[in-house]
Amino acid sequence: MTNQQVVQIPPAIVVGDLAELLGVSGIDVIKELMKNGVMATITQVVDFDTAAVVAADLGFAPEEQGAAAPEETDETEEAAAAAPRTLRIVEQGEGLEVRPPVVTVLGHVDHGKTTLLDRIRETNVVSGEAGGITQHIGAYQAKAPDGRTITFIDTPGHEAFSKMRARGAMVTDVAIIVVAADDGVMPQTREAIDHVRAAGVPMVVAINKIDANNANVDRVKQQLTEVGLVPEEYGGDQLVNPVSALKGEGIGELLESVQLLTDLEELTARPAQNAIGVVLEAQTDRHRGVVATVLVQTGTLRQGDTLLAGLSYGRVKAMTLATGERVTEAGPSTPVEILGLSEVPPAGERFVVRKNEKEARAEAEERRRALEAGAVDKTGVTLDTLFGEIRQGNVKDFNLVLKTDVQGSIDPLVQSLQDLSVEEVNVKVIHASVGSITESDVQLAVASAGVIIAFNVPTEPGAERLAKQERVEIREYQIIYTILEDVEKAVKGMLAPIYKEVQDATIEVRQVFRLGRRNAIAGAYVREGTAVRNSQCRVMRGNQLVHEGRIESLKRIDEDAREVAAGLECGIMVTNFTDFEEGDTILTFHQEQVR
Numbered sequence: 001m002t003n004q005q006v007v008q009i010p011p012a013i014v015v016g017d018l019a020e021l022l023g024v025s026g027i028d029v030i031k032e033l034m035k036n037g038v039m040a041t042i043t044q045v046v047d048f049d050t051a052a053v054v055a056a057d058l059g060f061a062p063e064e065q066g067a068a069a070p071e072e073t074d075e076t077e078e079a080a081a082a083a084p085r086t087l088r089i090v091e092q093g094e095g096l097e098v099r100p101p102v103v104t105v106l107g108h109v110d111h112g113k114t115t116l117l118d119r120i121r122e123t124n125v126v127s128g129e130a131g132g133i134t135q136h137i138g139a140y141q142a143k144a145p146d147g148r149t150i151t152f153i154d155t156p157g158h159e160a161f162s163k164m165r166a167r168g169a170m171v172t173d174v175a176i177i178v179v180a181a182d183d184g185v186m187p188q189t190r191e192a193i194d195h196v197r198a199a200g201v202p203m204v205v206a207i208n209k210i211d212a213n214n215a216n217v218d219r220v221k222q223q224l225t226e227v228g229l230v231p232e233e234y235g236g237d238q239l240v241n242p243v244s245a246l247k248g249e250g251i252g253e254l255l256e257s258v259q260l261l262t263d264l265e266e267l268t269a270r271p272a273q274n275a276i277g278v279v280l281e282a283q284t285d286r287h288r289g290v291v292a293t294v295l296v297q298t299g300t301l302r303q304g305d306t307l308l309a310g311l312s313y314g315r316v317k318a319m320t321l322a323t324g325e326r327v328t329e330a331g332p333s334t335p336v337e338i339l340g341l342s343e344v345p346p347a348g349e350r351f352v353v354r355k356n357e358k359e360a361r362a363e364a365e366e367r368r369r370a371l372e373a374g375a376v377d378k379t380g381v382t383l384d385t386l387f388g389e390i391r392q393g394n395v396k397d398f399n400l401v402l403k404t405d406v407q408g409s410i411d412p413l414v415q416s417l418q419d420l421s422v423e424e425v426n427v428k429v430i431h432a433s434v435g436s437i438t439e440s441d442v443q444l445a446v447a448s449a450g451v452i453i454a455f456n457v458p459t460e461p462g463a464e465r466l467a468k469q470e471r472v473e474i475r476e477y478q479i480i481y482t483i484l485e486d487v488e489k490a491v492k493g494m495l496a497p498i499y500k501e502v503q504d505a506t507i508e509v510r511q512v513f514r515l516g517r518r519n520a521i522a523g524a525y526v527r528e529g530t531a532v533r534n535s536q537c538r539v540m541r542g543n544q545l546v547h548e549g550r551i552e553s554l555k556r557i558d559e560d561a562r563e564v565a566a567g568l569e570c571g572i573m574v575t576n577f578t579d580f581e582e583g584d585t586i587l588t589f590h591q592e593q594v595r
């Protein structure tokens with residue numbers, strides 16, 4: 001991995017151009033993208049992060065062309081950088097149309113996520129013409145007060161959210177954080193907020209249960225301020241909506257807030273192309289075979305299309321909306337339940353459309369072989385791989401999930417860790433809390449390409465298994481100092497050292513003595529500095545560089561000298577150089593490591 005060729009990649013690049021840039025075939029690039037969960041055609045545009053992952057996988061050292069200077073990065077860029085391996089397709093060009101936002105609901109247990117989702121489904125669902133029976137298929141579409149559509153993922157919670165992200169599938173455009181007005185911000189609320197932040201997804205807070213006896217909306221707003229979500233009344237810009245999921249109060253306003261956020265985002269897709277999307281959930285039904293709910297992200301999915309989703313493939317035999325309505329087409333942001341896949345794909349798996357079943361099967365089989373041969377790399381990160389990625393310039397944010405045994409160690413530790421940031425690498429604690437390491441922590445680490453730091457806490461067996469499987473590193477510590485030392489090593493020690501050239505002496509060539517054809521001695525005068533034997537040097541003729549080499553021999557009145565000071569004459573031989581002319585200047589210099 002040492003002699004990697006550096007490639008400059010623009011912030012967005014067409015797949016075909018990327019192939020050309022890397023000198024590989026378009027198919028190779030598309031295959032690499034696929035391995036990373038991105039289905040893109042040769043004419044599609046991918047962003048730098050995505051292109052960089054492909055380039056790195058193909059053995060290049062990618063660099064962003066015209067990358068913004070660090071001081072120019074704003075919060076959204078920081079948020080995007082926090083998710084270096086969240087691959088996404090940047091769509092450009094013709095045929096783009098606005099698509100509905102996709103919303104996920106997160107928050108502490110029992111704060112009313114399910115009730116809220118049920119309430120929105122019941123009262124605002126886009127009812128089908130056939131008036132079918134509303135069913136739970138894992139997602140549904142609802143109408144906002146202005147008649148526009150919003151898609152809701154019907155599985156609340158950050159586990160599902162980060163699990164999707166961990167597979168490289170970013171489906172959520174807006175997160176609703178539910179906080180019960182009678183309970184306030186709780187540990188899982190904080191956790192949910194951290195997961196959403198790490199994903200760089202905008203959020204709306206729904207303060208729920210405002211009908212409850214001991215509801216205290218102001219107290220919740222105060223607590224939100226403490227976790228950095230400052231409501232407008234407190235001078236911030238966090239959208240906060242008081243609601244009662246039970247009574248159906250404030251729901252319209254909540255949906256308006258969601259739209260307000262997405263109107264800033266300009267969510268678009270290209271309905272005219274073949275569908276690309278994500279599997280939200282799937283299971284086998286005794287009568288119907290594999291039943292999968294998929295979310296179309298771009299393009300239009302049609303009954304009869306042949307899908308390929310990981311190792312699973314098949315022709316779409318039937319499509320049903322959450323309203324129970326049978327459809328033959330589903331456009332961008334539409335969740336549909338489909339029948340016809342060969343096996344159950346995991347949630348978060350991407351799907352694409354293939355020409356026919358034969359082609360899809362062949363590809364699925366090739367993937368299975370690659371998987372069995374262990375050729376498909378997991379995206380897991382360890383401190384060691386981070387070193388490599390940092391060196392390649394792939395990582396700007398060094399993401400850490402920190403778990404400790406007592407609350408008291410969190411603040412000082414977070415502060416000390418973040419203080420280890422250097423210009424090129426930002427140490428970022430994306431989540432810090434008390435308690436053992438859970439699956440949710442691991443999901444967050446996978447999704448954000450981060451490392452988990454366990455300070456005096458155990459790892460739950462499920463989390464341990466998942467971490468192994470996803471190759472997430474959990475580093476256990478008993479002493480704060482060693483944590484800091486290790487992270488510092490990762491950030492600083494492993495960065496490529498930077499050298500600076502330091503000028504030592506300016507020497508004038510006053511006379512040239514030739515000794516046969518192969519040797520020449522410059523009779524010289526040290527004008528400035530000290531000439532030192534063996535030092536690096538450049539022979540200059542005027543402004544022109546004539547030769548670069550080393551001072552091979554240095555003589556002072558026929559005696560070998562180690563140094564000759566300014567104001568003295570000397571005889572100099574330079575390695576591999578005999579063409580001295582009177583009036584040449586020899587500049588000597590050395591490299592100094594600045595870091």
Ligand code: GDP
Pocket residue numbers: 107108109110111112113114115116156208209210211212243244245246247
């Ligand atoms: P989840 O764990 O976040 O999905 O919470 P649930 O939706 O299951 O709700 C937990 C409990 O809170 C249930 O007993 C709900 O009836 C109750 N609940 C949910 N929303 C409201 C509300 O707006 N007001 C009141 N008073 N109770 C609510």
